Every structure is written in C-alpha cells, then in structure tokens.
Amino acid sequence: MIRFLVSLLLICGLWGPDPGAAEEHLPLLTESKYFTIYAEADCDVTRLTTILDFNRAPSLESVMSQPAADVQGVLADSVDAIFNEASEILGTPVQNYKGKIMVFSSEKSMNAAFRRLYGVTLPEKGYYDFERHTVFVALDVLTLGVFSHEIAHALVSHYFVVPPPPKLQEVLAGYVEFKFRKKTGDL
Numbered sequence: 001m002i003r004f005l006v007s008l009l010l011i012c013g014l015w016g017p018d019p020g021a022a023e024e025h026l027p028l029l030t031e032s033k034y035f036t037i038y039a040e041a042d043c044d045v046t047r048l049t050t051i052l053d054f055n056r057a058p059s060l061e062s063v064m065s066q067p068a069a070d071v072q073g074v075l076a077d078s079v080d081a082i083f084n085e086a087s088e089i090l091g092t093p094v095q096n097y098k099g100k101i102m103v104f105s106s107e108k109s110m111n112a113a114f115r116r117l118y119g120v121t122l123p124e125k126g127y128y129d130f131e132r133h134t135v136f137v138a139l140d141v142l143t144l145g146v147f148s149h150e151i152a153h154a155l156v157s158h159y160f161v162v163p164p165p166p167k168l169q170e171v172l173a174g175y176v177e178f179k180f181r182k183k184t185g186d187l
C-alpha cells in the first residue's frame with residue numbers, strides 16, 4: 001500500500017514541524033545493490049531470508065547452517081532479484097535506485113513505528129513511503145506477495161518522472177504481486 005496519505009498529512013499540517021527529524025532507527029542488517037536493509041533486533045533473519053528466496057536457491061539450506069554473514073548475503077541477493085524481477089514484469093528498467101527496507105518483527109511494532117512517524121495507524125501489511133524511499137514490512141505477516149507489492153511501489157515511484165495516479169500505481173503493484181504469487185503457487 002503506498003502512502004500518499006503522507007503528503008496529505010503534510011498538507012493537512014498533521015505532521016510535526018520538522019518531518020525530516022522523524023526517522024525510525026533500526027539496526028542495520030545488510031546492504032544490497034538497491035536497498036539498505038534494517039531490521040528489529042528480534043527479527044528471525046533466517047525466516048525472513050526463506051520467505052524472500054523466491055528463486056528457491058539450491059544452496060539455501062546449506063547456507064542456513066553457515067555464519068550469519070552468508071545468510072545476509074543470500075537475503076541481499078534475493079531482495080535485488082525481486083527488484084529486478086518486478087522491473088522485468090513492469091518493463092521499467094531501473095539501475096540507479098537506492099532505498100531502505102525496514103523489517104519489523106510484528107505488525108504491531110510496525111504500526112507503532114508508523115504511528116510515531118506519521119501520527120496515524122493504518123491497517124496494512126506493508127507500506128512504501130515515497131518521500132523516504134522506504135519500504136516497511138512486518139515479519140509475522142510477511143509474504144513474498146506483500147513484499148513484491150511494496151517493491152513495485154518503490155520501482156514505480158522512482159521510474160516515472162510524473163507519478164501515475166494512486167489507483168494506477170495500485171494496479172501496477174497489484175499486478176507484480178499477482179505475478180509473484182502465481183510464480184510461487186500462492187494464489
């Protein structure tokens with residue numbers, strides 16, 4: 001779900017006087033080509049990596065028994081592969097994107113962070129803040145479909161000089177989500 005509400009909040013003056021200061025700080029998990037990935041300290045990184053390994057890398061199981069740095073490497077590769085696949089699905093080649101991903105251990109803690117940042121709670125399983133170039137996801141409700149949907153928002157918001165209307169952006173993100181779910185038999 002993209003949060004055009006964010007700019008609406010600014011217009012409505014509901015945001016704080018210095019929105020730039022309102023950042024959510026989570027521990028750095030790993031760096032990929034397209035994203036810097038942060039996660040709450042109690043996030044199960046193995047679980048996260050397994051959910052996002054849409055190519056089902058043959059080496060995944062052996063990697064899981066390796067040091068944490070290797071698991072993080074698999075995660076970074078998977079995130080970039082999802083970004084590239086979404087780009088391929090939409091026909092929107094992007095090379096110079098760099099954004100952030102915030103992984104929360106639960107929907108509850110994600111909503112609490114969202115409330116701290118934006119002053120509202122929204123019943124969504126993921127968000128993309130196009131002003132901060134940041135994806136928000138929660139591990140306890142995370143699926144590859146949810147993740148690819150938010151990645152598609154990142155892609156669309158970066159690719160178009162003039163952003164498409166919100167409903168069209170949802171259609172595009174929904175299409176990417178559908179393709180990922182179909183590919184992994186989650187329909």
Ligand SMILES: [Zn+2]
Pocket residue numbers: 001002149153170173
């Ligand atoms: Zn959406």
